[in-house]
Amino acid sequence: MSSGAIKPSMGILNPQGGEKRFALSRHAASEALGFFVKHYWIIRWDCRDEEPYMQHVVPNPCVNLVVEPGKTLIYAPSPGKFSYPIHGKGVVFGIKFRPGGFYPFLRRPVSSLLDQPLGVRGILGADGSELEKTILSMDDDQDMVRTMEKLLLPKLPPLDDEVLRINRIIDFIADEREISKVDQVCEHFQIHIRKLQRLFDQYVGISPKWVIRLYRLQNAAETMDRSLPVDLSRLAAKLGYHDQPHFIKDFKAVVGCTPDEYRRMVQDS
Template structure:
């Protein structure tokens, strides 16, 4: 990464400001899991003598297994911003599956997880409290990742070509900022819209339309996170919106504030 540029936030809003309060690490999973798992993530903090801080995350089309004291669950993709209060001292370990990468473990439409988190014993051979004990008691992040590697490898599914297809489609959506309509995706991959919608319902959990919207809003937030002068009208056009009011409406619906309010919060952090 070029010197001076912030590292990719991957949906963590105002990551530069947040990392004054917490540490975020990302660790690659075992090579054998690379088809299914994007990375492991670990957030740790010690804010014992500091004011509580609310960290916001733009949703993305990934399933996350989150290991947290008394809250360990598997969460499907969401269409709403997630906010996490940072206070006291703590650590959370997560598995971020690739888009479509959790379906081979689940073997039922990932859309069933929308607003219905799954207990980890449905996938692994231990309960949430047992997983918390085995992961969060360890001294290093590498040890945590090694334990999760072993657990997931014991349940390793057969390779699934559809997972590769889903990731190619989502990489296209994420990389082409001007993509704003499902028809553009269908044309690129040569797939009828109904087939694409069924594929996303089964493997991703949210619709192609929502995936496009979330990536465009993530692009917008990351642009403002750079703390450079931003022409919001021009940015909305660059992200495929026909007008700034439509862009602002979508941004507020997902992020919870207008682009102007978000830009001010970044500048003040």
């Protein structure tokens, strides 16, 4: 297991502002779990002498198991940003499953979790309150990871080749920034659009159209996070938008503000 923290934003909006308030580390899963688990993540903060801070995140197409006081649940990927208040002192532990990697545990469409987060007992054999007492009381990140892996390893389902196919498709969407339409994905992978939509509903929980949109807007936010001069018209075209108003509309729908407003927020942080 790697203890090294990886530093890409992975959907965290305005990371420069956030890193002043909390410490985020990400840790690789063991080889046995790596097929299903992308990484573990841990957030710690001590802001008792500061004003509350709202951290916004554009989600990845991954299921997350989140251990936090009173709210330990399993969440499907969201089609829009979510916000988390940082105040006082606290710690949250999470498992980010690979795209499609939670379906073999669940065995029903991941989309069924969109408005109904799942309790952890059926997956881990332990109640959320037990996990909170055990894991969140630990000071060492690696102890937290090892404890969670001991719970997960006996529950491993059989490997599912569709998870590999889902990850190839999503890696393609993430890497090929000019991809803007589901038809382009279908053509590349020689898969009918209806079959692709069913596959994403079952394994990912959100549609391929939304996955494309989330990655394009995440790319846009990361470009502005670098605090470099940005030509929004050129950026919109580079990300596959045919006109700037469409880009602005999508950005505001997912991120909650216009690109100009987001750029000013980054500059002021």
